[in-house]
Amino acid sequence: MSLEAFHHSEPLTLGVELELQLVNTHDYDLAPYAEDMLRLMHKNTLPGSVVPEMTNSMIEISTDVCHSCSEVISQLTPIRDALVKSADKLNIAVVGGGTHPFQQWHERRIYDKPRFHELSALYGYLTKQFTIFGQHVHIGCPDADAALLMLHRMSRYIPHCIALSASSPYVQGQDTQFDSARLNSVFAFPLSGRAPCVLRWSEFESYFDKMTHTGVVKSMKDFYWDIRPKPEYGTIEIRVFDTPLTIERAAALAGYVQSLGAWFLEEQPFTPEEDDYLVYTYNRFQACRFGLDAVYVDPPTGTHMQLRDHILETMDRIAPYAEARGATGALQLLRKDVEAGQNDARWLRDRQREEQMLAEVSRQASLRFRGA
Amino acid sequence: MNELMSFWGQWLRPSAGLPTVQWSLLLAVASTCGYLVYRHTGLPKVVGYSIVGMVAGLLGFSGAVWPLQGIGLFLIELGISIVLFDAGGRIPWRWFRHNPMVLVQSIAESALTYFAVYFTMLWLNVPREAAGPIALVAMAASPAVVTRVVADTRAAGPVTDRAIVLATLSTLYALTFGGAHAEMLSRPGSSFFEAVPPVMVMFGVSIVVGALLSGLIRLALRYMSPSSENTSIMVLALIAASTAVAAHLGGSAPLAALLGGMLIKQLHPRPWALPRQLGTASSVITMLMFVLVSTVAAQADWSAAIAGTVLALIAVRLVAKALGVGIGNVGSGASWRQAVWVGAAMMPMSSIALLIASQFMAASASTGEAISRIALPTILLMEVFGAVIATVALYRAGETHKPWAELPTGTAREEQRES
Numbered sequence: 001m002s003l004e005a006f007h008h009s010e011p012l013t014l015g016v017e018l019e020l021q022l023v024n025t026h027d028y029d030l031a032p033y034a035e036d037m038l039r040l041m042h043k044n045t046l047p048g049s050v051v052p053e054m055t056n057s058m059i060e061i062s063t064d065v066c067h068s069c070s071e072v073i074s075q076l077t078p079i080r081d082a083l084v085k086s087a088d089k090l091n092i093a094v095v096g097g098g099t100h101p102f103q104q105w106h107e108r109r110i111y112d113k114p115r116f117h118e119l120s121a122l123y124g125y126l127t128k129q130f131t132i133f134g135q136h137v138h139i140g141c142p143d144a145d146a147a148l149l150m151l152h153r154m155s156r157y158i159p160h161c162i163a164l165s166a167s168s169p170y171v172q173g174q175d176t177q178f179d180s181a182r183l184n185s186v187f188a189f190p191l192s193g194r195a196p197c198v199l200r201w202s203e204f205e206s207y208f209d210k211m212t213h214t215g216v217v218k219s220m221k222d223f224y225w226d227i228r229p230k231p232e233y234g235t236i237e238i239r240v241f242d243t244p245l246t247i248e249r250a251a252a253l254a255g256y257v258q259s260l261g262a263w264f265l266e267e268q269p270f271t272p273e274e275d276d277y278l279v280y281t282y283n284r285f286q287a288c289r290f291g292l293d294a295v296y297v298d299p300p301t302g303t304h305m306q307l308r309d310h311i312l313e314t315m316d317r318i319a320p321y322a323e324a325r326g327a328t329g330a331l332q333l334l335r336k337d338v339e340a341g342q343n344d345a346r347w348l349r350d351r352q353r354e355e356q357m358l359a360e361v362s363r364q365a366s367l368r369f370r371g372a
Numbered sequence: 373m374n375e376l377m378s379f380w381g382q383w384l385r386p387s388a389g390l391p392t393v394q395w396s397l398l399l400a401v402a403s404t405c406g407y408l409v410y411r412h413t414g415l416p417k418v419v420g421y422s423i424v425g426m427v428a429g430l431l432g433f434s435g436a437v438w439p440l441q442g443i444g445l446f447l448i449e450l451g452i453s454i455v456l457f458d459a460g461g462r463i464p465w466r467w468f469r470h471n472p473m474v475l476v477q478s479i480a481e482s483a484l485t486y487f488a489v490y491f492t493m494l495w496l497n498v499p500r501e502a503a504g505p506i507a508l509v510a511m512a513a514s515p516a517v518v519t520r521v522v523a524d525t526r527a528a529g530p531v532t533d534r535a536i537v538l539a540t541l542s543t544l545y546a547l548t549f550g551g552a553h554a555e556m557l558s559r560p561g562s563s564f565f566e567a568v569p570p571v572m573v574m575f576g577v578s579i580v581v582g583a584l585l586s587g588l589i590r591l592a593l594r595y596m597s598p599s600s601e602n603t604s605i606m607v608l609a610l611i612a613a614s615t616a617v618a619a620h621l622g623g624s625a626p627l628a629a630l631l632g633g634m635l636i637k638q639l640h641p642r643p644w645a646l647p648r649q650l651g652t653a654s655s656v657i658t659m660l661m662f663v664l665v666s667t668v669a670a671q672a673d674w675s676a677a678i679a680g681t682v683l684a685l686i687a688v689r690l691v692a693k694a695l696g697v698g699i700g701n702v703g704s705g706a707s708w709r710q711a712v713w714v715g716a717a718m719m720p721m722s723s724i725a726l727l728i729a730s731q732f733m734a735a736s737a738s739t740g741e742a743i744s745r746i747a748l749p750t751i752l753l754m755e756v757f758g759a760v761i762a763t764v765a766l767y768r769a770g771e772t773h774k775p776w777a778e779l780p781t782g783t784a785r786e787e788q789r790e791s
Contacts, residue, residue, distance in 0.1 A: 024533070026462050028643045032529045032771070040705060088470035089705045090530065107526070112770075356597060359643035 003208040003220070006144035006201060009065075009234030012261050012325070015138035016072050016254050017062040018243050019053055020083070020369075021095040028362040030057035030103045030131070031092050034111055040086035047075040050083075054116050055108040055131045059083075059094075065140075068326045069255030076247040084370045093366035096250075097344065098133055098168025098182035098242025101358040105129045105172070126189065132182040135165060135241035135250055137257045138233055142265070144201030151227050151236045152197060152272030153264045154257075155280060156299055158226055158240055159287035160311050164334055165241035165253055166291045167344030170358060179291030179345035182242050183284070191217065192224040193281075197274045204229070226284070240284075245344045245368045248333070255322065255330030260314070262321035270300070292341055308338050398428055399656075402663045416524035416763055418517055418662055422755045425663035429670025429752075438668050438748070439733035439740065440726070446616070451661030452516065452723050453615045453629035454608070454654050457585075459515040459540040460633025461644065462533075473704035474534070478541040481696025481718070485511050485542075488692035489685055493746075496681050502742035505553060505732045509725045509747045510689050512546035513539035516658065517720035517755065521762045529771035531710050535717035535762070538697065540630070543724050547627045550728040551575070558735035570622075577623025582631030585614040589632075590639045598644045608653055626724060665723045666755055672748035682749045693718050709769075716765035720758030725751045 024031040034056040041050040048063040061083065063075040080094075087094050108128040110120045120127040141147035166179035178184065186192050198204050211217045220228060230237045238257060244250045263269065276299040286294035287307060294307040315322075315331055315338075322331045337343060351361045402424040406417030413419075440448060468475045489510040493503035518539050522532055552571045559570065588610055596603045614632065615625040636644075672678075694715030701711040729747040733740030766772045 024528075025464060025467075026643065031533075036530050036705065036707075039707065085470075086705075088467075091464065091467040091471070091533065107528075357599065357642070363641070363643055 002212075003205045004231045006147060006229070006231040007234040008143075009140035010067075011140050011142045011146075011265060012067075012258055013140035013235075014066045014069070014072055014254050014258055015063055015233070015235065016066070016076065016250060017060055017136040017138075018076075018096070018247070018250055019058055019060045019133040019135070020243060021097065021100050021133055022057050022059060022087070023093050023095055023100070023362055023366065025091055025093055025363075028093070028359040028366070030100050030108070032056040032109055033090055033092050034059050036090055037083070037086055037092075040089060041082060044082045046079050046082055048079055050079070052111045052113060052116075054111060054119070054127055056111045057100075057103075057108065058111075058131060058133065066254075069251045069258065069330045070326050072254045073248060073251035076251060080247050080369070080371070093363070094369055095362055095366045096133070096167065096243045096245040096369050097348065097365055098166070098180060099171050100131070100133075101170035101348070101352075101361060102173040103131065105131060123189070126185075129185050129188070132168065132185050133243040134182065134239060135243050135253065137238045137241065137254050138230060138235035139238070139257055139261045140233075140235050144204075144229075144231070145199065146265070147229050147234075147236050148199050148201060148204060149272065150261060150264055151195060151229060152199065152276070153270065154227055154236065154238060154260065155194065155272065156276060157260055157314065158238075158280070159283040159294060159296055159307055160314065161238060161240050161253070161257070162242075162284065162287035163291045163294060163307055163311065164256065164338070164343060165244055165249075166288070167242040167245055167348065169345045169348055170352070170361075173358060175349070175352075178289050179343065180242050180288040183240060183288050186224055186239075189224045191222055193226065194277060195223070195225045195228060197272065197277060199272065242344070245347065245365050246371070247369075249344070252327075252330035252333045255325070255327030256315075256318075256334060258325055259318040259322040259327050259331065262325060263318045266321065275299070291343055291345055292338060308341065311338050394433070398424065398433070398663060398667075399660060402659065406659070410524060414525075416521045416759055417659075418520040418524070419756055419759050421659055421662040422666040422752075422759070425666030426670045426752060426756065428663075429667040433667055438671050438730075438744065440668065440730040444664060444668075445730070446619070447657070448661055448664055448723050448727060449619060449625045450612055450615050451657045452626045452727060453611050454657060455516040455519060456540070456543065456626050456630040456724075457607075457611055457633040459519065459536060459543075460630040460635075461637045463537055463540060463634050464637055465634075471705060473700055473702065474537070475541075477697055477700025477704055478538050479545075480700045481538065481693045481715070482511050482542045482545045484692040484696040484699075485689055488688045492684055492688045493681070496684060498681065498746065499739075499742055501557075501739050502746075505550070505557075505729075505739070505743045506685070506746055508546055508550045508553060509728050509732075509743070510685060510721070510750070511542055512550075512721065512724045512728060513542045513693070513718040514720040514722040514724060514755075514758065515539040515543055516661070516724070517722050517759050518717060518762055520658065520662075521717075521720075521759055521766065525763055525766060525772035527766040527772040529769065530706060531713045531717060531769040532766055532771050534706065534710075534714050535766075538714065539718050539720075542718070544627075544630055546724065546728055547624055547630070548575070550731060551578075551624045551627065554728075554731040554735040557732060557739060573622055574624060575627075577621045578618060578625075578627040579631060581614050581618040581621070581623055581625075581628040583635060585610055585628065585632035586635035586639060589636055593640060593642075593644070598642075604653070626727065661723050662755070665726050666752055669726060669748045669752035669755065672752065673745065674749060678745060678749060681746055682753065685746065685750055686753065690716075690719060713765040713769040717762045717769075719754060719761040719765075721751050721754035722758070725754075 022033045034052050051060050053060050061079050066072045083094050105128045108131050110116050168182035171181045226240045227238050279297040292308040296307040296310045402421045405424045406420030409420035410417045486507045490507035555571045618625040618628040697711050697715040732743045
């Protein structure tokens, strides 16, 4: 199968997907209610879509094409409200966060859909361990070559995205010491990590042809890269975000990505190169492990600095683009937290320190998600 | 030699006696049978416990007598109280505000069961004074069996959750109306208004004990972690104390425990999963309860006429519960397929039905006799086959871990399946 042509999309438009946890209201463990939630949600007229995910305690919501982060929140709000209403009807709760803090992966059940069964047959237990919850942000690109440029420029800011969204410190009832342990699960997949550093679509097509020739991949869906081109939408898709605990933070993160993209398109600030990736995995690890307290190695200079300082520096740089796109409020929301050293992972740890009970942490997270 | 015997005589100490040995051995056999049933058929262990109790009862085991009394009665009440306290703690009242159709579903299935069984009994020439109590006994689905089936098959999902809640609510109605009816039966000849005060005392005591129980546990949970072993022991001890107090003061111990569980869910919205923490102690008590119920229920006299009546009751009850769940299903958020399996999962009858029947027996020996002739065999059959039907229902609903399709073949898998 050859690679689909890169479709046209309006530059810098946004699309946001959120994978969400469905939990019971008894002990707040994951609850297999995806099918019931889909049935109830389909009775509503809403923007975007609601679809099943790999295991049946997960659900994915997405927006339509949006032009700004305020449009993102205006679409996510009615979807969230409908989700909460449906969940109330079923006596379950919807929760954000990159991992469920104490679920046991072996208790999960694969959602009854051919693709998920195929993946389960191929990847074995990894598919059940893939009960993790991320936010994906699509950003529209003017053309295919611009998309690859955008993709590799954005790679330098992957640690920023990880640290700002990190919300998965607990796995199987234990504090992993990571702010984002979710990405460790993604790394287990053979086609995860980074895309090859090619800047022309024709080169990417030939790479894709070679990969399909090996029989290892059939479509772009088989790549679990941190950022991947999405030719059918005319976008690149950033996949490293943990699902935040609130839709407001999810929209703010989309606004951050859009402002970065606007800066890239307007100023063409640097040309990505293979050597950028020398420190990619290290920076990514640091952001997963330490969140905002991570060390960031600047790819072109090799300078070491605090990630939070680099994030604030970047925010200053993209502030005019944020203003032009109506994302100033979104950046302020994120900046305030960066200055306070706060992200969702820290909120979860603070709650656990206070409550000494992860189920209660999940309950409080469910209240945050519903905007209570 | 005489010196040796004299020493031997001094060395022997008075023991707990033969009944303790009998019960200990019976429980050991039941435990083994439960394990083997689970391992080789994938059916829940409760089926094995019940079969052993039934065989013991049919063989004339004299360790438990009908009508229930003394320590046997207390153990059943305690087992029920533990199960109902937990089941009550799974019912958030706010759910009925968001989804009143669940309440409609519950009332519809209970009311339909009552009237369907009542008129069927009348049609089969069962005396009117016995038909009403039998219908009340039939109304109660068994949360005890359903929760054991759920634990053994590791079931989770909408059908499982709804079956537990509807079974618990049907128990609440059966305990309430059954208790009131038994109180009135125990005062033959008195007018309705004369019968009201004792009924109110029964409810009042149950409510006060339930409120006290939830209040004390709520207070303890302000300082104790729900995952602590000490908290579990404290909860068990308080449930045991409230069971004894409620029964002693003329209240209904199971009703008090159920109300206590429901109250604590409202007073204490933090998550708190009782079975995970209560562990082996509560498992022993509930296992004892299942063995005791089938031992007692097996003491019924069988005849062709009774067998026919019992089978008719079971069939009518199945249809009525399924219809009731179906009627209330519209707008309740569940699919029709799920409604069918919820109805089927509510088939088990067990300890609560036995206890309600026992209340009628205590209230009036003659009427109680007529009730137990039909109620006991029904309870016996539904404790065993109800558990099987519930297992099939949850399996067909896709909410179990496929007990038959994935029978364990190796040690590691067996360990994983053990709950």
